[in-house]
Amino acid sequence: MNHDVLEKNLLRPATRSALDELTHVPGAQPRAPRGPLRTDQDVRIAIVHDWLVTYAGAEKVLEQMIACFPDADLFSLVDFLDDRSFLRGKPVTTSFIQKLPRARSKYRAYLPLMPLAIEQLDVSAYDVVISSSHAVAKGILTGPDQVHISYVHSPIRYAWDLQHQYLQQSKLTHGPKSVLARLILHYIRNWDIRTANSVDSFISNSAFIARRIKKVYQRDAQVIFPPVDVDAFSLCTQKEDFYLTASRMVPYKKIDLIVEAFARMPTRKLVVIGDGPEMAKIRAKAGPNVEILGYQPFEVLKDHMSRAKAFVFAAEEDFGISVVEAQACGTPVIAFGKGGALETVRDLSGPQPTGMFFDRQDAEAIVAAVERFDELAQRFVPADCRANAEQFSAERFRERLFAHVRAAVPALRGVTLPPYVQYVPNPPGLEHSEREGQHELPADLPRILAVDQSGVLGGAELSLLEIVKALRSRVEVVLFDDGPFRSELAKTGVAVNVLDAGVLKNIRKQGGSLPKGQALKGLLALVRATAQRARAADVIYANTQRAMVIGAVAGKLVRRPVVWHLRDIVSAEHFGGKQLAIIKWCARLGLKHVIANSAASAQAFAQLTQFDSKRIDVVFNGISAEPFDALRAVPQATLRERLKLPRDAFLVGSFSRLARWKGQHVLLEAMVLNPQMHAVLVGAALFGEDQYEVELHAFVAAHGLGERVHFLGFQHDIPACMCAVDAVVHTSITPEPFGRVIVEGMLARRPVVAARAGGVLEIIDDHENGILCTPGDAHALADTLAELRSNDELREKLVENGYRSALSRFGTQSYVDGVARILKDVART
Known part of the structure; x- marks a missing residue:
């Protein structure tokens, strides 16, 4: 780049506003540059990203690019972001695709137009253009006096090595549509190769991608690993006996293979976090030892990553951020030995290993790897995993990226990396505690x-x-x-x-x-x-x-x-x-x-x-934990006095409307077998089930249970009622869709006994966070309650594990976020 040209253009940062027309004619007069963006920098910088529709790996790279060059202007094919905080409030100039029908949900369908669209974004007023590209961003048009640095996440995979897989998944292997699709992909490949010539310097996110760039474009690329927020994760040295995998459930992630492998290892537990189009297929393959949690917020993911015995990863990824995140928690990785994982995981062939590899994407190879991991688990030290992850930190990324750009642009060689400032979108004057107490509504929430x-x-x-x-x-x-x-x-x-x-x-x-x-x-x-x-x-x-x-x-x-x-x-x-x-x-x-x-x-x-x-x-x-936590300091005796319950008896509580399928009669039958206990029935006959309530009272009278069965009817303060009893039972005799009372019992820090059927199986791990009984079996229920009454250690274990699982899996935040998102x-x- 001509150094004199840069020197002449000091203090002239510029951008162009959002396009007024659907297309911009090449050769037309550029828009007038706007006023200076800052006074300590003389180089005008534009950052070009493929599309802005979510916050994923590529967007995390973009976020750190903006932190390096906070006055750069942003360009993208489309911008449909809901959460814009990572852009630090910056506006985005978009292409004509932004205005096309159904672009928000079907933007990928406009792939044939993307080369044209990226070329219409006018960055001619800038000295430096940095493209963040996994599709077409590197094709932005630049002139001879501009430096174009392209951070390539991958060449367009569905036009190159994944073309055949893309055509199969899109059901375009035969017929006229297949011919058209192949012609379009052929055109995109030619365009992709041609536009590589306009890039002055390539950066790849891994050596694996650098080899792809060399093969496709015949160009060398410097490897700068993408940023991982390792500071968001903390080292945990105490691991529990379960394995974890977490990912978007799409075909190439191969979550189905991991689940299939663990279905063949019934003594080993797997937890799966994530959702996506493959969810039904994956659930169909899951055995009772596989717990599928679906989409979960970050705090739940982090908690499971910290406690997992190992993180299992079966995809061939360009990099694989989740692999590094797991190591940041001190958790070793069992990964498919291809792609970016080979650069982020140290295997057993060297010192201080952080994981191990399997060489085939099939269930048999995963089974063998897990079995070998169990044999050699003592070789993996959590502190070594954490130390390995820290080399991929966001701070390290910013330092390396800024150094690369500075070396390529002479006018920047005297400039230092600006200090990283955490972006806070809240208005000034709002205290931190106030921000923490709010449930932030998703942007563009519908009516x-x-x-x-x-x-x-x-x-x-x-x-x-x-x-x-x-x-x-x-x-x-x-x-x-x-x-x-x-x-x-x-x-x-x-x-x-x-x-x-x-x-x-x-x-x-x-x-x-x-x-x-x-x-x-x-x-x-x-x-x-x-x-x-x-x-x-x-x-x-x-x-x-x-x-x-x-x-x-x-x-x-x-x-x-x-x-x-x-x-x-x-x-x-x-x-x-x-x-x-x-x-x-x-x-x-x-x-x-x-x-x-x-x-x-x-x-x-x-x-x-x-x-x-x-x-x-x-x-x-x-289910909110707040009303239950508010009662932690209230003595149980006070609650029992308020509800007119016996002070010293072992009370077993049932919390449900009175209905035959809810099975309150099973609890009463268990009381006949357990003369040392009392039953507390909270609920009323709400939907024409009054006859069942009459039958329950008649049973109590016939068996002389009047002093040991307490009908409290409908109660508003369920937390107080639950905290007043010693155990919570769920006695439905037909499969329960969910079992809200089970989670409430866990939040009340009471041991829970529930019927083994329906959605209950997705809440309770038997004898870990609750106990399961055969539906309708009063004798089994009586025996279980007798064991609970006499076994303090078991009760404490169920209470501790139950409360923790209720918080992590059934919090109101993740529930509201999930419904709002859908x-x-x-x-x-």
């Missing part, structure tokens, strides 16, 4: 119409209440019945409308006559009223089955997508034949997406309806 059939505070309603509290500024609620639920919703400040459900109130899940005549008119009126309110919303969020039926029809009328939060196992054990038929009809008619509260619920729904598994997500219910994605499409 939501939440629909629920009930006015009582059941489990579904309590779960919806958590969503409304967090998203209340974007939510309106419609109920089909009045009651305590409306009052609780009103306290959040959300708008609540109660519609008259008429005869629908009398329809139960187990069956009954469908409405006819005048009743049908009432049904149609309910649909019309819901549809009217849905017009002002972007998405309808149905929280219960009856609400889903109304919502599906209303959504069809006003062309709004409908998301059903499925909180039931839709089987003949829970629903009547007519109700199941209606659910199948609604799935075909008007459901866009389903959120299931457990894998058991998701599987039953998929089997019944043949619904596309890609449109079903599992999001565990979120509603936002559905509203976009």
Whole structure:
């Protein structure tokens, strides 16, 4: 680059505003440069990124580039970011693809236009152009007096070595569309090679990618490993007996192979974190020793990475950030021996190993590697893993990148790397403690119409209440019945409308006559009223089955997508034949997406309806620990006195509405066998199940249990009731969709005993964080409770592990984030 040209252009930083037209004609006059961006720098810098739609590995590199050059201007094909904090508030100049139809969700479909689009971004007013490229960013047009440095995450993989895999996954192996796709990819390869000539200096994110660059472009590249936020992870030397894998569930990550391998090793436990289109396939391969947690927030991922015995990684990655993150926790890695992992993991052939490799991407090789790891586990020292990870820190990346750019640009050789300043997007004056206490709403959250059939505070309603509290500024609620639920919703400040459900109130899940005549008119009126309110919303969020039926029809009328939060196992054990038929009809008619509260619920729904598994997500219910933690200092004797419970007895609590399938009679039968214990039944007969309550009282009288069974009826303060008892039981005799009371019991720091069926199996690890019993078996329940009463060590273990798992897996933050993310994605499409 001409040094004199740079010297003439001191203090003239420039950018161009967002494009006013869909295309920019090459050769047209450039936009006038804007005023100076800073006074201590004389080189104008532009950073070009492929597309801005998420915050992943490439965006972490971009974040550190901006930290190195805080006054650089940003360019990208599209910018649909929700969380923009890593851009430090910078605006982004985008291409004409930003304005094309459905670009937000289908931007990849515009691949044939991307070479043209990147060439229309005008960076002619800049002295230095830094491209962050895994697709087309390196093709930005630069002149002879500009320095172009390209950080290449990979040459366009689906146009080069992954072309055949891309065509197979896109079902483009035969026919006219296949011919067209191959022609487009051929054109992109030619364009990709040609544009490599305009790059002055290549940087690769690994030696593996440097070899790719050499083979494709015939150019050498300096290796600068991408930044890993190792400071966000801390060294943990105490490991537990489970393995971990965490990734987006897409084919090339090979999570299915890891799960298949562990299914062949039933004595070894695997925890899987992540979600994606392969979720259903992976769940189908999982055995009882494989725990699939789905999407989890960072804190949960970090906790599992810290405690895992080893991190298993089966992908051929260009680099593999998660491999380094695991080592930052002191956790060794079992990885496929190809790609970037060979550069980030030290194997047993050298000193201070941090992991080991397997040489084939198949289940047999993974099994052999895990077995060998178990034999040699003492060779891996957590401190060595941490030390190896620190060489990939963000600070090291900034130092190396800045040095590379400074060496390539003579005018920068006297400039030093600016100090790293943590970007805080909150307005000045907001204290740290205030920021920590807020639940930050996702950007671009849609307008939501939440629909629920009930006015009582059941489990579904309590779960919806958590969503409304967090998203209340974007939510309106419609109920089909009045009651305590409306009052609780009103306290959040959300708008609540109660519609008259008429005869629908009398329809139960187990069956009954469908409405006819005048009743049908009432049904149609309910649909019309819901549809009217849905017009002002972007998405309808149905929280219960009856609400889903109304919502599906209303959504069809006003062309709004409908998301059903499925909180039931839709089987003949829970629903009547007519109700199941209606659910199948609604799935075909008007459901866009389903959120299931457990894998058991998701599987039953998929089997019944043949619904596309890609449109079903599992999001565990979120339950706040705050009301339980608030009672930690309150003596149990005080709580028992308040509830008029015996002070010194061993109390076993059941927390559920009184219904036969909830199995309170099983607990009463166990009490007959356990004369040293008392039973506390919290709940009322809510949905026409009064006869069952009569039968329970009759059983108590017939067996002389009057002094040892305490019916407390409906209670508002469930945390106080739970903290007053010594153990919590869940006695459902048919599979439970989730089991909210189990998590609540864990948060109350009480040992939990639950029926072994349905969603319960996704919450409890037997004799680790709770105990499982055969549904309906009073003798087994009695024996288990007797063991709990006499075994202090077991109770303490269950309490400690239960509380920890409840916090990490069923927190309100991850629950709200998961639901909000799905509603936002559905509203976009």
